Amino acid sequence: MRRADPRGWGLARLMVSGPLATLADLREAGIALRDLQGYARARHPAQRLLDLDQLRLPVFLYSQRGNWLLDGWLEPLRKLLAEDTSGTLQATLDAWCACLGQVQVCADRLGIHRNTLRYRLERIATISGLDPLRLDQRLYLSLGLGLV
Numbered sequence: 134m135r136r137a138d139p140r141g142w143g144l145a146r147l148m149v150s151g152p153l154a155t156l157a158d159l160r161e162a163g164i165a166l167r168d169l170q171g172y173a174r175a176r177h178p179a180q181r182l183l184d185l186d187q188l189r190l191p192v193f194l195y196s197q198r199g200n201w202l203l204d205g206w207l208e209p210l211r212k213l214l215a216e217d218t219s220g221t222l223q224a225t226l227d228a229w230c231a232c233l234g235q236v237q238v239c240a241d242r243l244g245i246h247r248n249t250l251r252y253r254l255e256r257i258a259t260i261s262g263l264d265p266l267r268l269d270q271r272l273y274l275s276l277g278l279g280l281v
Contacts, residue, residue, distance in 0.1 A: 134182055146173065150185040168196040176279040191279045198280060209261040210277040216260050223278070225253040229265055230275035 137144040148169050150162045165185055172195040173183050185192065197203045217223055225243060229250075232239035240250045254265050263270040 144181075146170075146181050146183070148173070148183045148185065165192060165196075168192050171195060172279060191276055194276055194280055203280070206273075207277050207281055209263050210274060210281055213257060213261040214281060222253060222257055222260070225250065226257055226265065226274055227278060229254065230271060230278070234266065234268070234271055 134144065134147060137147075148166050150166060153159050153162055162185070169183055169185050169188060169192045172188065172192050173180060175195070176191070177183065194203065213226075214223060225239075228239050228242050232242060236247055236250060240247045243250065257274075258264045258266075261274070263274055265271045265274055
């Protein structure tokens with residue numbers, strides 16, 4: 134990207150995968166990169182360089198949108214987002230997941246007091262039924278944000 138920009142190649146986004154051994158792998162990688170492109174548009178619109186190997190799980194889940202099992206899995210998060218008309222809880226959850234559950238780091242990132250953060254996390258837990266303080270449920274919420 135650093136080389137392409139000064140040369141004016143007009144490269145908006147670059148998506149890469151690991152090395153491939155066969156033509157069948159190339160076909161599958163092409164499909165996965167297409168899914169990565171959709172995921173990137175939805176979840177990381179400003180990110181210009183995306184590595185499929187680092188995003189395999191969220192891209193796989195993104196490719197399954199509309200699947201009955203996945204829809205059931207996303208229902209608590211959809212309920213949360215439906216009640217969050219201002220987007221405050223979603224922004225809080227995004228920051229919470231990005232900060233890996235570190236209270237002060239997250240509060241600083243959001244520009245709020247730690248107690249305000251705790252209140253919002255309690256609201257997220259009450260509405261969704263999932264506790265963002267628990268690692269497994271924070272992962273559930275984090276992955277789900279990329280799919281709804």
